[in-house]
Amino acid sequence: MIQKFANPARFIRLSQALLPWMAGLTLAFAAVGLYLGLVVAPADYQQGESVRIMYIHVPAAWMALFCYTAMAIAAAVGLIWKHPLADLAAKSTAPIGAAFTFLALFTGAMWGKPMWGTWWVWDARLTSMLVLFFLYLGYIALVNAFDNPARGIKASSILVLVGFVNVPIIKFSVEWWNTLHQPASVLKIGGPSIHPSMLWPLLLMALAFTTYYLWVLLLRLRGEIIANKIRVLRLRRVHGQA
Amino acid sequence: MNRFWSIVRRDLRLALRQGMDSLMAVMFFVIAVVLFPLGVGPEPNILARIAAGVIWVAALLASMLSLERLFETDFEDGSLELLLLMPLPLEAVVMAKVTAHWLTTGLPLIVAAPLLAVLMNMDGDGFSVLVLALILGTPSLSLVGAVGAALILGSGRGGMLLSLLVLPLFIPVLIFGVSAVDAAISGFPVRAQLLILGAFLLAALPLCPWTSAAALRQALE
Numbered sequence: 001m002i003q004k005f006a007n008p009a010r011f012i013r014l015s016q017a018l019l020p021w022m023a024g025l026t027l028a029f030a031a032v033g034l035y036l037g038l039v040v041a042p043a044d045y046q047q048g049e050s051v052r053i054m055y056i057h058v059p060a061a062w063m064a065l066f067c068y069t070a071m072a073i074a075a076a077v078g079l080i081w082k083h084p085l086a087d088l089a090a091k092s093t094a095p096i097g098a099a100f101t102f103l104a105l106f107t108g109a110m111w112g113k114p115m116w117g118t119w120w121v122w123d124a125r126l127t128s129m130l131v132l133f134f135l136y137l138g139y140i141a142l143v144n145a146f147d148n149p150a151r152g153i154k155a156s157s158i159l160v161l162v163g164f165v166n167v168p169i170i171k172f173s174v175e176w177w178n179t180l181h182q183p184a185s186v187l188k189i190g191g192p193s194i195h196p197s198m199l200w201p202l203l204l205m206a207l208a209f210t211t212y213y214l215w216v217l218l219l220r221l222r223g224e225i226i227a228n229k230i231r232v233l234r235l236r237r238v239h240g241q242a
Numbered sequence: 243m244n245r246f247w248s249i250v251r252r253d254l255r256l257a258l259r260q261g262m263d264s265l266m267a268v269m270f271f272v273i274a275v276v277l278f279p280l281g282v283g284p285e286p287n288i289l290a291r292i293a294a295g296v297i298w299v300a301a302l303l304a305s306m307l308s309l310e311r312l313f314e315t316d317f318e319d320g321s322l323e324l325l326l327l328m329p330l331p332l333e334a335v336v337m338a339k340v341t342a343h344w345l346t347t348g349l350p351l352i353v354a355a356p357l358l359a360v361l362m363n364m365d366g367d368g369f370s371v372l373v374l375a376l377i378l379g380t381p382s383l384s385l386v387g388a389v390g391a392a393l394i395l396g397s398g399r400g401g402m403l404l405s406l407l408v409l410p411l412f413i414p415v416l417i418f419g420v421s422a423v424d425a426a427i428s429g430f431p432v433r434a435q436l437l438i439l440g441a442f443l444l445a446a447l448p449l450c451p452w453t454s455a456a457a458l459r460q461a462l463e
Binding site for chain 1: 389393394396397399403406407409410411413453456457460461463
């Protein structure tokens, strides 16, 4: 099953068919989610209108963790089964995940200034998200550090798996250390403690972010495969002329 | 076991004959700490407040800077391939090299730390806990750093890349190392922090040699 998708030509065909769907779904989810979130959903009785930052902030933070988990799984698949597309998927996910992490940190700061009265606090969850951002940057630096791209991908796959210890720490940081950042209110035992009028736009935005990730991932993967092809063709021409 | 100690002895001898390498880590440690009173200002209260953090951060940086050469010299002159061919698991080779690294850099840092604590005007209650926390923490730094040092082999980008990879992973040790000393100074029990540092060490002890051996095999492929 996994090996079936290792064939780049098959992947290119499959992704060609999937791309418009992902793009369409992203736009549809984002349109409805933003409408519900920015227009329909009520303002918070304490936070006022700035609660609406949540509809970007929370999905971005979820995606930051989701992308790292996806990278770790892809890296493990690549290391264990020597799956070429899994290697490329890990590599292509990194910049997307780093962007989501930055977005979560940035929107968090935007929300923190009016609500907490400060852009930044050294709270457990904020700090561990910052560490996650550094882990993404370290991965991107390592994957591009070698002349031989295959070596870079293998070395950085090991790094992802080592850094994965941070993901559960971020997820549970607000429960282990009772700090400023509020604990989870959607994914928790006993159901979400959030009103449906706010839950729906949040979930739709999360779906939009997920399909956006898949969309960009497919684009990046196709780009990587094509770049590999170009490299091989160039090498062949050089050797043919020599 | 004999082979294990022969690698440790080899690395120790190399470090001592070349002389300056391990000494440089300590000197860096001392100079980095001494910069703080000059930068922050010599008020005893401020220095006492930041002493534990400054000493830990400097120890972190010193041990990271020396890690860069952990496998690199052996990789460049080819002896790493011979170590791979030894009838000793590569994990044990890594463990031996980490042991030697800790003996040549971690241990001198621990010896120098109380002296720096005096210079930083640290409260007397913190001294023994600082040393204890460093004893538990610095081996973890060497172990985690070995993974980074193995990953960057052959990239030709050494130190900067290593710091980007390894420093985020050092943060937990830093947090609990500093909070142990702070707790001791404020008169709170330090058992929890020391136990967590010990737990990090116990987790790093099997996992890090395993991971860095995997990384070394990738590098030597």
